[in-house]
Amino acid sequence: MSILEKSLEMLKEYPLCDHCLGRQFAFLGTAMENEERGKAIKTILLMEAQAMTLSQNKKGLQLIKILATNGFLEKAEEVLKGIRKNMLKKSTLKTCFLCENRLDTIDELAKKAAEKIAEWECNTFLIGIELPAEVEEREDEFRAEFGVEHGESMRIEFGRLLGKKISILTGKSVSYSKPDVVLIINPMTEEIKVQVNPLYIAGRYRKLVRGIPQSKWFCSNCMGKGCEKCGWTGKKYPESVEEIISEPFITVTGGSKAYFHASGREDIDVRMLGKGRPFVLEISQPKKRFIDLKEVEKMVNAHAKGKVRIRDLKFVDKDYVRKLKKAELSKKYYRVVVEFESEVADDILRLIEEKLPNTIIKQRTPKRVLHRRADLTREKYIYKVKVKRLSSNKAELRLQCQGGLYVKELVTGDDGRTTPSITEIVGIKAKPISLDVLDVIIEQR
Ligand SMILES: [Zn+2]
Ligand SMILES: [Zn+2]
Structure with missing residues (x-):
């Protein structure tokens, strides 16, 4: 069946606007919109119908009437008037079977949407189309009934047209991957939902x-x-x-x-x-x-x-x-002031710098956070340690370690839950007096 024959079959059965007729052939004739396709098909049909009437073919007049009613074609109406068949009453005015004439008022909808976008500062937007299930089902059945092969869906047409029109009205561009603002538009109810990306x-x-x-x-x-x-x-x-x-x-x-x-x-x-x-x-x-x-x-x-x-x-x-x-878990750099229960000799204090760098610390979840963290053993690496004596029983430690190490427990040993620890190495109970994070080193990969 040719495009014209198929279109005529459709128009005999259902009122269809230019958009909805043209959309059934959307993939034929590139670089034009469905409205243009629909109008062209109807125009050719009208020319053929007029040729029929001139050769006294009764079917010609019937066809012109179909185009004037179900085809919404004003020129068909004029032709009917010309041959004094002014039989169209106001009551015969119809609405498009598929889009309910919503595609004809799309400019107003685009304006409304552009006003919504203007409420938000943004560079990019994206349009989502929400159609009632019955509207989509109606189109699916229609396409099955006429064996539509080269058509697109109404959702796609609404989305594309609104995107283009809103872009012109707002000067903002459509982004599919990272839009600042997403508008969910229901063209049938004209409801517009705004989702603003964080x-x-x-x-x-x-x-x-x-x-x-x-x-x-x-x-x-x-x-x-x-x-x-x-x-x-x-x-x-x-x-x-x-x-x-x-x-x-x-x-x-x-x-x-x-x-x-x-x-x-x-x-x-x-x-x-x-x-x-x-x-x-x-x-x-x-x-x-x-x-x-x-x-x-x-x-x-x-x-x-x-x-x-x-x-x-x-x-x-x-x-x-x-x-x-x-x-x-990237590297952290800490300074901790440690106080020992009793005096610490220099050679003992030096043990920290000797034993701690380049070692793995086995650390069970500290008792103080057990109420909110799972009890498990973590292994954390110590890269560097520098010790500076402050008094007979106080020292400042600067250490570079893997992120996620609990430094306070590295000092105290947390009753053996962290090992090795400062307390363990020195053999004297140690506690942290003050702790500072000196740096968080993020390795660029
Ligand atoms: Zn329509
Ligand atoms: Zn309270």
Whole structure:
């Protein structure tokens, strides 16, 4: 069956707009839109019909009527008027069987969608089309009925047309892999749902004082709801590195929430010094994403009042969070001040520098974190150790080790759960007085 014969079969049965007729032949005739295809087919059919009427073929008039009604072809109507067959009443006006004339009003829908996008700062967008099941099933049955071989689906046509039109209206481009904003559009109900992709910003933080946890701790009494014990804050500690950094970002971006990802963590009583610990801040639903990172850096550092400082801010994507988590086990550089229960002789103290470097520490989960971590034995490598005596029973240790080593337990030995330990090597009970992370060394691979 030729394209024209097949089209005529379809139009005899169902009212079809130019888009929906043309779409059944979407893969024929490249570099044109379905609307153009549909219009061309209807025009040729009208010319053939007129030729029939001129040769007194009754079928010609019938065909013109079909084109004027089911084909929505104004020129067919004019032809009918010309031969004084003005038999079209207003009641014969029909709606397209497949798209219910929604493809005819697509410009208005695109305008509405462009206005939605304008509410969010973005470079790229992506359109998702949501069609009611009955609309898709109707098209499937239609295509089966007429053995459509070269057609595309209505979902594809809506998506492509809206993407093109919105791109022109907004000046923003379509991105399939990493769009800033995703619009889920239902063309039948004109409902538009907006999904805004999070903003990811990487940087490094230093924690210059002790007593601040890295992340927000919920009050263990009320689990965050707020109670008398926590002064109705829901928090165990009034502030955290996470909150200090997140708050200015939320203000600047107008985001709804921020998630703080860091490469490892230090205890509340440990400072994080050196170049700082890498982190990524994930900001949900940012209204603004074209922010001046230098400005926000200044804001955070002012807001942190010398307790926390951030640097090296840059925009990253979601993959970076995974890389950051992987880097958790990268090399760490610590300084720990150790106090021994009694005086330590020089040759004994030297044993630490002799025995600890280039060894593997076997470490069972420390007793102090057993309530929240599985009890297992980890093996962590010590690269370098430098010992400096501070007094007869105090020394400063600088050590480079594999990330994930519990340094406090390396000092105490945790009742034999960590071995070897400073206590074990020296033979005198040792405890950490203060601990600082001097650097987090991320190896670039
Ligand atoms: Zn249609
Ligand atoms: Zn509470």
